[in-house]
Amino acid sequence: MCAETTDNTPDYKDTLNLPQTDFPMRAGLPKREPEWLERWNKLRIYTRLRDKAAEAGDREPFTLHDGPPYANGHLHIGHALNKILKDMVVRSQQMMGRDARYIPGWDCHGLPIEWKIEEQYRKKGRNKDEVDIVDFRQECRKFAEGWIDIQRDEFKRLGVTGKWSKPYLTMDFRAERIIAEEFQKFLMNGTLYQGSKPVMWSPIEKTALAEAEVEYHDKDSFTIWVKFRVAGFQDALVGHEGGLVVSTQKQEQEVERTLRNMEDLQGAHVVIWTTTPWTIPSNKAVVYGENFSYGLYEVTGTPEECWAAPGDRFILADKLAGDVLGRARLSEDHWKRVRDVSAEELSALSLQHPLAGAEGSNGEWDDLRDFRAADFVTDEEGTGFVHCAPSHGMEEYELYRDLGMLGQVITYNVLDDGSFRPDLPFFGGTYILNRKGGEGDANKSVIDKLVEVGGLLARGKIKHSYPHSWRSKAPVIYRNTPQWFAAIDKPVGDGQDTHGTTIRERALTEIDNVNWTPKTGRNRLHSMMVARPDWVLSRQRAWGVPLTCFVRKGALPTDESFLLRDEAVNARILEAFEAEGADAWYKEGAKERFLGNDYDPSEWVKVDDILDVWFDSGSTHAFVLRDREDGSEDGLADLYLEGTDQHRGWFHSSMLQSCGTQGFAPYRGVLTHGFTLDAKGNKMSKSLGNTIVPDEVVKQYGADILRLWVSQVDYTGDQRIGPEILKGTADSYRRLRNTMRFMLGALAHFNESDRVEPADMPELERWVLHRLAELDHRVRTGYAAYDFQGVFQALFNFATVELSAFYFDIRKDVLYCDGDTPRRRAARTVLDLLFHRLTTWLAPVLVFTMEEVWLERFPGDESSVHLTDMPATPADWLDEPLAAKWAHVRQARRAVTAALEVQRTDKVIGASLEAAPVVHVRDPEMLTVLKSVNFEDICITSDISLTDHPSPAEAFRLPEVDGVTVVFEKADGEKCQRCWKILPDVGTHAHPATCYRCSEALG
Structure with missing residues (x-):
């Protein structure tokens, strides 16, 4: 809003309080985001937050337990959706005052990795059955390690925070020990049995499969x-x-x-x-x-x-x-x-x-x-x-x-x-x-x-x-084979009968004690649990945790003496696994070593089947939540978060495993998301060429755009993504970035001496504070309910409609042209309050951009928005009568701005400051309201006349604003060369070609 000059008038541009900021319009996210990642790594953000919580001592813990992805390939868009959702949960909970913990993990055992090693063997003409099993398992371990490092970097590139320096791995020796220990609980509580029944069998992979390892295709x-x-x-x-x-x-x-x-x-x-x-x-x-x-x-x-x-x-x-x-x-x-x-x-x-x-x-x-x-x-x-x-x-x-x-x-x-x-x-x-x-x-x-x-x-x-x-x-195929099962309808012999005597009874009871998001998740798991058969625990493969048990030679599975149940034998196995990993089970002399001197090895058979990998992942609560110091105080997760397919997968196996070993669910809450489809609603397929790869999106737009897309979709159903959708997301991002840039520019050199108390602010500023109080409640309840779409929509509409298109638009004149006036100080105080709330409210979503915004204003080696909590918002900022009044003001403003837009389109005027419309108001109360505010400033006109006279026929009418009509009139007077308002007093003051306000500001 700088003034026009002629050869005969002073140039007042340098006298304006123009925005001052180096914050660029172009984000350059693909290039700059890695710099912030490196900065966070040096700051040890996650560790510092844990230390901060420990020092405070009063922050309520919140634990999101990571459903382990499989360590065997690059991330797809479903991985990105899942991990970004988890990160938004953790960050929002942390910034709302909790001690939010997140330990990433990986599923490392099982058929997919074993299959990859076998493929390598086949290419080399090697026969897997001729390779020593321990050597084979070591190759599987090495393969998994390589993909863990790759996936960890890909997840971190998405801005996901967590204990990346010490993730949990199902193939860690400690984890393998605890998985075996959890299996032994089934052995000892009487629910483990060997039976011969039809199971889904893969002839190609030569192993039994669980329902969760099966997908359905036309054949x-x-x-x-x-x-x-x-x-x-x-x-x-x-x-x-x-x-x-x-x-x-x-x-x-x-x-x-x-x-x-x-x-x-x-x-x-x-x-x-x-x-x-x-x-x-x-x-x-x-x-x-x-x-x-x-x-x-x-x-x-x-x-x-x-x-x-x-x-x-x-x-x-x-x-x-x-x-x-x-x-x-x-x-x-x-x-x-x-x-x-x-x-x-x-x-x-x-x-x-x-x-x-x-x-x-x-x-x-x-x-x-x-x-x-x-x-x-x-x-x-x-x-x-x-x-x-x-x-x-x-x-x-x-x-x-x-x-x-x-x-x-x-x-x-x-x-x-x-x-x-x-x-x-x-x-x-x-x-x-x-x-x-x-x-x-x-x-x-x-x-x-x-x-x-x-x-x-x-x-x-x-x-x-x-x-x-x-x-x-x-x-x-369905094939009858001898397999090991966990009986889910047999009383569990562990004395924990408060939740039911069988695993199924316990699970059905616990399902109703869990908070499900969306609520339909409860019904889905419940119906599956009602109908499911006994759990097939065994797989006829090599890479996994073995079923650490022995059976008596010649005994029938129904004989009481068939299974060896001995705590001393179990303890020797666990001790070996802790030191050597599950490979100890397959080493020469293992049977004699574990049976010790108490049993004749010739009378016992060592079971060499491995556990279903869903038992591995279902046991993670035991070696992450319960075993680690940074796990959970009570061994339970506040949230499990995965796709809807995990009702028959991880949610299901975790419930079964935990109910079988400790009698209750390992989670208090479960959140499920749908699948990601292309822009037309089709399943993504490489053969169709419609896949969206996270790495490519990050390289083109930056991770924040992908994160913003996640916050905009209804994750509870299937989501769509494609080039045009991402372009729309990038446009939303630019609009938000402009809002933040305006605030940064207007807040240059703001300090505590500029601050104004709410009671001393003009009504317009107090209306903004009212909206902040409303939004604070909306943001906190939304984040608590994991309603990221609702939170983002509320913040986006506020930032782009109520701030950029209304409040900022009105207050530019005051911010740029006023001197050190109370209303300018009030406006800047409100901008400061807005800044602290918008940056922290949006930080869980736009992790990189809000860090950039924060550092632009608060630079420093130790500074980070992610070390900050969302500020408390005083309840007395709420002012419903004031809000109702300003709803009328905004409604009337719409009629005026629409009328002026017609004149601008017809090239009668070039800017709204050239106008001094007459506004006819039918309702006396509305007229009183409009006269109580500087309505010309609200409408950004040089003058305005308010009247209750009947509307002339030629008056402009906006159908949705009943009772307010506008007659266009040009402003009378000369144009102030500093603020551009057209006023009668321009040129009558000490400074040439200025209005009274600008002349006073110049001193």
Whole structure:
């Protein structure tokens, strides 16, 4: 707002209080941010904050426990979102007065790293099985160490603070010791057992997988309709569950009559449908729905290329019969429905496997198949019958487990590499998957054999969602294998029964004691916990913490003496792990070393399976929160924060593990965020070329732009990011930066002698203080609720609308042109109060920029905004009546500025100071309000007239401001060459071409 000059007038530019700051308009974040990182490193910011809290002694602790990322690759945008959210939580809690701790960590064990080492071996022609296991594990450790260093630098580059000098690693010796110790608690409290049941198995990786290690993708599968011949009826129908029971001569006659009526079922076929032909060799039963309607269908004619023949009879669910026969290429002209088939009749049938009696089968499938009702049969798809291979399906397994018939139905036909056992007739040595995870030759072999023996009615292909390993990306299978489990419905023998006697009961109770953000997280974990099976703890791999237990040779898993439970043995194992790490378990002589002199090593088998990595990460609370001095006083985390997929992952395993070992949840709060999609809402994929890499964003814009994007999105759902979205974020950043730059310039040379007490301030300044008090509450409650989007929106709107476009716009004249007046001192006092609050309120988000702003005003080797708390805001700044009054003032101002904008657009005026409008106000109270303030200054005009006279027709009206109209008039007088106002008194004072105010300011 410098004055225009002519040859005949003085140049008053140097007499103005123009902004003074070196704070640049262009941020240059990509180049400058690393300098601040280095500065923070030298200042030891995180350590100094912990020391500060310890000295104060009264700061309430807050611990965010880091869900460990996996140490095997560069960061993706999901990592950035997660770590930035965590950092905003920690920083905001710290600056609100708490002792906020954050120890970063890494998941270091498990299949993905092992898989990478195996890939390296394959390229070199080496066989993993020929390498010493300890040497192999050392290579895995070295691989993880390399990626930890890379990821640590990438996380720090995002401005994330924490104990980077001493993170937690699941492969640290101390951590491996405590993981083993936590496992031993399951061993000792009676929840550990060995069982043989179907688990998700990766033939490519040769290991069991947890649900959290599985992702679902579309897969093309073979689908077949297979015929099981009715071979007869249950023996004498005596005592058959659900069948006909004979007890008298009369009933025998009824049975004979029933058998005669069922003769037309002899030789008919029950048809099943499956998308896993490879499970047919392991079939042991067929089940049906007890309450469905079934019928007997007869083929009356056939088209060409059909596997059915005239006279064939099929038993099918009526609801599905038409579809099934259609799949067999039979139109409605080719078949007829003969009669109903009752559940009582079904219960009396005996079925024959389609491969029974096949030449070369060696009697493998000659036994009759079990046939009974089951509640998991559906008539929504298929045939109304389900073929059961209990070794490859949980529902079938559970059915026969509950019947006590597992010994009769479990098979071991499929080996760990997904091939059939070599001696299995017809199919031995064939593979379900090839070595790259594609379709093997097993399905085709089974289908071809079924065609050969006449066991197939139809076949086809189907695309459906199917489980895949999230590492190898290959399909998985259900396979019955001996595994180690934690029983979640068995009473825990640790005496801690206040939360329930079983792990499931404890977990379901604890879920309701946790604060969930968003609240839907509670329901998701609760439903999973209600339905989940026992926890599969074992993996048949090498890189991890072993299941540190011994089993007695020759004993059955059900025998009391099967597992060795000895505290002395456990202690020797833990001592070795503390000193040497888990490698000690695999070293020569380990069994003898740990058993000591108390047991004969020849009588015991050392279990060499490793623990599920989710047990590792689920145990982190034990060796981070509970074990470290800088962990948590009570061993609990105030917050776990991860993506929604962790309801079945880390949140889940941590709850199970903690409830199994200490009876309660390891966390008080859980926050979940969604996934990051591209700008169109599509999942990011390298093949699609739509990935946004954090490192590239940082190089182009700076980390603060990425952090600002995180603060702007609703993280509770899926978020979108793309080039245009980032451009918009950068624009928001520039607007905020301009706000901070204005304050820095206006506050040049401000000191305590300039400060004015709120009671002595003009109304406009007291209105700003009122807004600060409101915002202080909004910011603190928002940060406490992790509502970063709400906090940022409130601050951004305040900074750009209420400050830049209103308060700053009005007060520029006072700041630039006044002398040392009370109102200028009041304005600068308010700017100082604004500065301290905006910098600390925004520091958790814009960590680099707010540091730059802070240091511009408070330079010094020890200075940092991140060593500062958010200042307390006096409650008496709140002034609701004043706020209501100024709401009316701002509303009327909108009508005036809109009217002047019309004149500016029409080039009637060049600036608002050329105007002296007449404002007609209908409401007397509004008129009184406007007359009580310097409304011309509020509207940035040289003069203004307020009247209650009726509005003339030509008056400007703004529809949303009812009762206020504006008639444009030009200002009367000469232009002050210092402040540019047009006033009648210009030129009548001591200083040429100035108004009274400016002449006084010049002295």
